Amino acid sequence: MLHFVLGLVGVELRRTARRAAAVGLLFAIGGLLLGVAVFGLLAAAFIALAEAYGPLHAALLVAAIAFVPAVILLVIGFFTLRRPIRTRSPLAALATGVMPAAPPPGAPVTPLAGTARSSSPLRAGTIVGIAVSALIAGAVLGRRI
Numbered sequence: 001m002l003h004f005v006l007g008l009v010g011v012e013l014r015r016t017a018r019r020a021a022a023v024g025l026l027f028a029i030g031g032l033l034l035g036v037a038v039f040g041l042l043a044a045a046f047i048a049l050a051e052a053y054g055p056l057h058a059a060l061l062v063a064a065i066a067f068v069p070a071v072i073l074l075v076i077g078f079f080t081l082r083r084p085i086r087t088r089s090p091l092a093a094l095a096t097g098v099m100p101a102a103p104p105p106g107a108p109v110t111p112l113a114g115t116a117r118s119s120s121p122l123r124a125g126t127i128v129g130i131a132v133s134a135l136i137a138g139a140v141l142g143r144r145i
Helices: 002-053 055-082 092-096 127-144
Strands: none
Touching: 002 055
16 A cells, blocks of 8 residues: 555656756756857847947847847746646545546546646645545554554
8 A cells, every 4th residue: 555655646746846847947948048148149249239339339239139038938937837737636536525527438538627726745636635644544543443
């Protein structure tokens, strides 16, 4: 039983790690593009714009051109980090006591749809929450029998 519970916890941890890796990748790409934009575009654009508009206007234009795409990528990363997880755990229906309707014969099986309201790993709708509840109930009831 413990092996099964640890397997369920591993699935939940892999899902969280995958999401964190995706957000980290967005931040890394945004930071890398910010550095490339600041150092590469700065030199070439400053030289070209300084001849046409003067050094002050050239510096302002180069900074604005480097700043806009970097901010866009970092904002996307921030909102991805703050967005609630949209998939529910496959065992979430067990916590609510309502089982989903069976799909028609021959239809592909899809995971449960819905949105998670909380990102707490011990919420009753997550695999970890169900496993912890089962372990506590087993420990309490097992000692009384």
